[in-house]
Amino acid sequence: MSYLAIVHSRAQVGVQALPVTIEVHLTNASPKLSIVGLPEAAVKESQERVRSALINSQLLFPVARITINLAPADLPKEGGRFDLAIAIGILAASRQLPTEALHQYEFLGELALTGELRPVRGVLPAALEARNANRSLVIPVQNLEEAALVNHLNILPAKHLLEICNHLYNTAPISPHYQAVPVIPKLLTDSVDLSEVKGQHQAKRALEVAAAGGHNLLMLGPPGTGKTMLATRMSTILPPMTEREALETAIVTSISTQGFNAENWGQRPFRAPHHTASGVALVGGGSHPRPGEISLAHHGVLFLDELPEFDRRVLEVLREPLESGKIVISRAAHQAEFPASFQLVVAMNPCPCGYLGDPTGRCQCPLEQVKRYRARISGPLLDRIDLHIEVPNLPRTELRGNQVRETSAEVRARVVVARQRQTQRGERSNSRLLPREIEQFCQLTPNDERLLDTAIERLGLSARAWHRILKVARTIADLAGSDPIQTSHLVESITYRQLERKQ
Ligand SMILES: Nc1ncnc2c1ncn2[C@@H]1O[C@H](COP(=O)(O)OP(=O)(O)OP(=O)(O)O)[C@@H](O)[C@H]1O
Ligand SMILES: [Mg+2]
Ligand SMILES: [Zn+2]
Structure with missing residues (x-):
């Protein structure tokens, strides 16, 4: 006896979903299971899950020499996502499933010991590639919402391994999900609006200019003048996302630790990491590289409040993505690239106490200290910020004032027209x-x-x-x-x- 089955799946490297084939070879030499091409710890866990899932589904775990090869060998492979493909391979090689049709499918999913499917990360990029490869995609039902963003793709969602077996045997086919038209991002109603900000006309104007040309913005001013308020409203005056932008942004969340969230589909991200955030959290990294805040802000806004409090080395790392719109993370084994084309908004106080220049004279900061505070932000970083503005204390009359103020939608309408003029001229926004x-x-x-x-x-x-x-x-x-x-x-x-x- 010597049987071979080949099953298709995908690994995730950066934002790419690279093809992986899983070859399962069965011989009647002394029973033993070996998996080649997965890290040792992942092999052990996957092996146990697959074995239990089969047995608990009343399927046979073959008593044979089973050799499983995940190729290519040099891709980083996280264990869980290949469980389903490995299980299908073992079933096919042991003649419990027909092998002929397997090449039409790609499989993604982790198995619970019961044989139920568990969701995995990075389904969106895998779905786009499955479409390019002209194959149907078999996934856990919890990942359907995410995969369904890809049109012209046959998706087969399942809750349990047995459903997939019945489908492949054609005894109870899974009804496929097929989306003909692309899912257009809609403009969601934001929870905040620019009209809530009183006064600060110059700052609002600068915010509009920044949005219209994709420029980075620095706001300098004493505490409580509305800098944070203004920054959080930047994404409400940006144009609606195109389908392509929405997909790119969704791919980043899909592969991040936070995972895909359908509610955020088509909404420009607004990310405001705290100044204590680590370098990895900010720019991405880890042994299996994950995107950081700058990539989660892709096509949206990255807000760094209290800029001088950030670790200077971390800030310096921002210079590269600010120029190139992406970040490359190098690991000994491989490189991962993540998109990071964001609009940077930063805020800072004029001095450590915050009140330099206040007419009451409450600032006692020595000049040296003020200098050191400002010097924490390097010239080259400041240089990449097109607009620098002051956000001063508001006169009391302005704060009390109850005038009608422009809404985000009104400002956004002007921003959209200005962006259209740029698109007609060339492919880049003015800032680039x-x-x-x-x-x-x-x-x-x-x-x-x-x-x-x-x-x-x-x-x-x-x-x-x-x-x-x-x-x-x-x-x-x-x-x-x-x-x-x-x-x-x-x-x-x-x-x-x-x-x-x-x-
Ligand atoms: N221009 C404004 N219009 C309406 N409310 C304002 C304005 N400025 C400040 N406020 C009120 O003050 C609060 C603090 O504002 P905000 O956090 O934006 O200040 P800030 O400039 O970021 O201060 P800090 O330098 O301390 O971070 C807001 O939540 C808001 O209630
Ligand atoms: Mg603030
Ligand atoms: Zn001061």
Whole structure:
């Protein structure tokens, strides 16, 4: 006797779902089970689960020499997700299941000792790949909502191993889930709204400009002036997500420790990690690399409140993803890449006590201490933040005031139009324009060039500030519906760099 069965499944590396074939070979040499291609600990656990699941489902665990090979060998493979594929392979190789149709399927799922299926992570990227491979996907029913985001894919959800056996035997076929049209993300109603923020007109304007051009934003101000309030409303004025953006964001949550959550589908993420968060929590990592906060914020907002309190080394790591929109995590065995194209919003106080410049003179911070506080944030990081604004104390009249204020939806409508102008011009948002595109799209009149020259000299700005100012001026012109950048657009843009010389 010598029987072979081949079953398809997928491993997860970064955001990729890479193909894994599971070959099960049965001979009548002395009974023994060996699994090749899984880490030792995972093998042991999987072996026990599969054995119990089969026996408890009144199926036969063959008395034979069973060799199972998970190929390719060099992929990192977490145990549980291959249980189902291994079980199906053993059943097929021992003639308890027909082998002919197996190549049409991909299997994902962990087994409970009872033979019931347990959900696994990373089903969304696996579902996209199963569609590309033109195979049906067999998954635990708890993962259906996630897989169903992929259209033109035959999905077979099951609760128990026996259901899948009956399906493969054609005695009780599982009715497939098939979605013809893509699931369009809808704009959810947010729990917060920009209209709740009183006064702070300049800050709100800066928030709108940042949203319209995809610019990063720094807010500086004393405690309690609404910085956190403003930041948490940034995602409410961003345009609705495209299907592609929503899928990319959902893939990151699908492979993260928090797991996929259908409620968040199509909603731009807002992530606000605490300053005590570890480097791994922030940028991703671990022995089986998982995405961090910067990737969970993909296509949304990353808010770092109390910026100087963050570990400086952790902040420095942000520089790479801020430029490239992704993060590469290297491990001895392999590399994982996660997307991390987020909009950065940061807030900080002007000094350790927070009240520097307060008219009551309550700030007693020595100048040296203020300098050290500011120096915790490196120049190169500040340099990647296009807009710097002050969020001052509100006059009491403003706080009491009951004027009608603009809603997030009203601001978002303008942001959407400004973004459309950018899409018509090229593929990148203004914040990501390349130097040659800046030259092409951000031309100034000779007069305005002189104005910018003088401003840069007077404010003592770096050469890099030149490009930042032009990009932001482009966004302001886009918000105004103007093709050329006008003097007023440039002047407003310069105001967003004025804090720099004080840093
Ligand atoms: N402009 C504002 N409009 C309405 N409410 C405000 C405003 N500013 C502050 N508040 C009120 O004060 C509270 C504190 O505001 P918030 O947390 O946004 O301040 P902050 O600038 O982030 O302060 P800190 O520097 O201490 O973090 C808010 O929850 C809100 O109730
Ligand atoms: Mg705050
Ligand atoms: Zn102070």
